[in-house]
Amino acid sequence: DSGVTQTPKHLITATGQRVTLRCSPRSGDLSVYWYQQSLDQGLQFLIQYYNGEERAKGNILERFSAQQFPDLHSELNLSSLELGDSALYFCASSGQLQNTEAFFGQGTRLTVV
Amino acid sequence: DAKTTQPNSMESNEEEPVHLPCNHSTISGTDYIHWYRQLPSQGPEYVIHGLTSNVNNRMASLAIAEDRKSSTLILHRATLRDAAVYYCILRVDFGNEKLTFGTGTRLTIIP
Numbered sequence: 001d002s003g004v005t006q007t008p009k010h011l012i013t014a015t016g017q018r019v020t021l022r023c024s025p026r027s028g029d030l031s032v033y034w035y036q037q038s039l040d041q042g043l044q045f046l047i048q049y050y051n052g053e054e055r056a057k058g059n060i061l062e063r064f065s066a067q068q069f070p071d072l073h074s075e076l077n078l079s080s081l082e083l084g085d086s087a088l089y090f091c092a093s094s095g096q097l098q099n100t101e102a103f104f105g106q107g108t109r110l111t112v113v
Numbered sequence: 114d115a116k117t118t119q120p121n122s123m124e125s126n127e128e129e130p131v132h133l134p135c136n137h138s139t140i141s142g143t144d145y146i147h148w149y150r151q152l153p154s155q156g157p158e159y160v161i162h163g164l165t166s167n168v169n170n171r172m173a174s175l176a177i178a179e180d181r182k183s184s185t186l187i188l189h190r191a192t193l194r195d196a197a198v199y200y201c202i203l204r205v206d207f208g209n210e211k212l213t214f215g216t217g218t219r220l221t222i223i224p
Contacts, residue, residue, distance in 0.1 A: 002156070002158075004156075033211060033212070035214075042214055042215070042216055042217070043151075043157065043214040045211055045212070045213060045214075048211050056211050058211070090156050090157070092156075092157075092212070101147070101159040101162060102149075102159065102212055103159065104156030104157045104158070105156055106155065106156050107155075107156050
């Protein structure tokens with residue numbers, strides 16, 4: 001158990017819909033990262049938050065947004081969903097220094113039909 | 114982002130040591146070398162990290178070249194549960210410390 005909790009584990013929704021993925025980081029970790037992994041693809045960095053503020057942005061579509069709340073949990077909002085958005089979405093948390101490890105959740109598998 | 118190069122795939126026999134190489138010729142002085150692995154249908158799992166000196170933990174050892182342009186992850190006695198994709202990643206300065214995953218090395222363990 002990494003200590004990072006993601007909900008829901010599975011999500012099936014229709015094209016055009018909006019969903020929210022939730023991540024609770026490890027206790028004490030201020031940084032949260034979101035990644036997308038499509039079938040047989042690599043892990044694509046989407047966005048990072050540090051103590052409530054956006055710190056880095058990767059290949060995140062404009063239809064996607066995220067936020068980190070005062071209790072440090074984070075949500076990734078995906079809207080106007082397309083078939084190609086079907087993927088595993090992972091959340092990770094870590095301390096702020098580059099010599100600390102990151103811990104990943106088990107992911108949310110999103111299927112858009 | 115600083116880039117790493119790894120072989121696409123490797124095979125090893127069960128209970129034999131495994132040496133997974135990684136080249137990072139553009140590494141800067143403050144970049145940490147991190148290794149993660151991803152088992153099928155699971156999130157990535159931290160393995161080990163280091164800066165300059167060789168590192169050991171319960172999972173593996175990390176051997177870092179003196180010029181830091183390459184490193185090797187060593188699994189001392191591979192088991193079937195070690196079959197995974199292994200990622201070598203450079204974690205850069207504070208403020209840009211996200212982990213950028215490449216394609217990694219797919220390790221197959223032969224019983």
